Amino acid sequence: MTTDVILAVEGVDVFYGASKILFGVELQVERGRTLALLGRNGAGKSTTLKAIAGIAPPRTGTVRLGGVDLAGSRPDIIARAGIGYVPEDRQVFPLHSVEDNLMIGAKKGPQGQDYWTLATVYETFPILAGMKERRAGLMSGGEQQMLTIARTLMGNPEVLLLDEPSEGLAPIIVQAIAQLIRTLRKMGVTIVLAEQNMHFCLGISEDAAVIDKGHIVYRDTIQGLRANEAVTKRYLAL
Amino acid sequence: MLEIDALAACLSSPACLVNQTTTGLIIGMLLFLVASGVTLIFGVLHVINFAHGSFYMLGAYFAYTAYITTGNYFVAAAAGALGAAICGIVFERLIISRVYGQNVLMQLLVCYAFILIVDDLVKIIWGAEYLSMGIPAEFRLPPYRIAGGFVPPFYLFMVAMAVIIGLGSLWIVTRTRFGKIVRAAAHNASMVSALGIRVQLYFAALFGLGCALAGVAGALAAPVRSLTPGMGLGILVESFIVTVIGGMGSIPGAFLAAIILGLTRSIGSVGFPLFVDGAMFMIMALVLIFRPTGLLGQGTLR
Ligand SMILES: Nc1ncnc2c1ncn2[C@@H]1O[C@H](COP(=O)(O)OP(=O)(O)OP(=O)(O)O)[C@@H](O)[C@H]1O
Ligand SMILES: [Mg+2]
16 A cells, blocks of 8 residues: 655644643644544644644654654744644634635645635635625624635645534534535545544545544544444544 | 913914914824824734834934935935834844733833933934934925915925825735735734744834834924934824824824824914923823724724
8 A cells, every 4th residue: 555645743742831732643644635633622633733733833743744844833834835724713814804814825835836716716615705805704603614714725735734614513504614625625635624523524534533632542544433433432422 | 371362363364374284284294104103013013112213213313314425305215214114123023022912011111221222322323412404405495375374395295295105004004915914913913824924024024114104204304303312202202192092003093193283282382382292191181081992093903
């Protein structure tokens, strides 16, 4: 089996002040695949994504993108290296219009990729095309979630980190977001999807890693995880 | 205290009105430029630049030297703006960025130290005595006569420059990509940075822009005021009053408040010469009581 690991996280420890949150986290993400990072509330999913994005810089360990270690670099350098981060609490720029939010995210990818532009984003997210001038702060939660994903895509990332994109949204919106992630996957975007809900990930991701109390405790395909009742019971409370 | 007769005489004489209004406007325009820098920097970086007057002074001295060397006032004005911007960027990167988000007393202390250092450097470089640049050659023309009053051409130039520069900064902040990024970063710097933008550079550039506004004000003041180390302090205090009256973060507010203060100053010098400063602070107190966010302020930069 040939593997093409684009993102490799090794031995990452993260502290918030004096408390240690991540303990030697290891993850491998293969190019073009989607990895679900599953775990309960407070398990360390968001912190793992923040560590990769440079927002919660690892104290030790490496975060390699295509072989280059980015651990400890500033978030903007990591973003320009090709890692796109979509935070769990959406963080749209509330006083800016939808289009201005998108334009702030606009850049070329590290290899000059320029697939994502206003035109392609509006094509993929027709809902945003209908509200270009609306202030982002006035959008619904689901619309804001679409906007944050689209804003990060405008930066043409090679790897997309998505933190609980379905959180707190109505089932129909959750379906739309699942559909969107499948579309992105078909386009070849590599995705790390942090989720509490394994069922949301089933039709979306190929691979799975389970995190608990800051430790990666299980790695497999998502189908392998689903079949492993011992693990899902113990770590995902299913 | 109130010189009712003199005030009434001036208000009923078109010549006196024209003269006092022009004087008020140019005081107001200088205040506006300095205050819009204060307001921009505060609106984005949430830091009060107590050292802003120093950049006004530096702008004036740079313009003076550039005018002496080149004899061209337009070069001098550009040198004042650019020189102040560069000093501002250095000050931001090396000093003030270290106290972002810290206790305001700490920021005040750091700025005060900077003010003293710059004042002394000015004494070393340009000397402690008053310098005077005089009306630049380009503007040594007979004054316009409007309704019996005299309006020097340079005054008109000052007002026009201030309006153009004010509109220009408003355009930069609201319409350009730079301005949009900077305003987004004012709310959420870490998200902007996660989108691949080097936020610190934008902050430094914004600080430089604010200082350029002070610098150009200094350059515009150089022909009509005498240059002296410490000249930044008075305008600093007045520009804070303008910022508070206009509303922190609002450039149009700064414009309105600066004109109100300028006219209070010029009309007041006729009508209540002993209470001019008192009147300015009284206006500020009234605004703070009845509209604490200032005339056009919304509490944040929009
Ligand atoms: N800024 C912070 N300061 C201190 N502790 C924090 C901070 N952010 C998170 N933590 C702690 O770190 C641990 C991991 O948090 P994290 O947000 O990574 O969990 P999560 O798996 O994303 O949970 P959720 O499903 O609720 O989003 C938790 O115990 C949390 O309380
Ligand atoms: Mg989380």
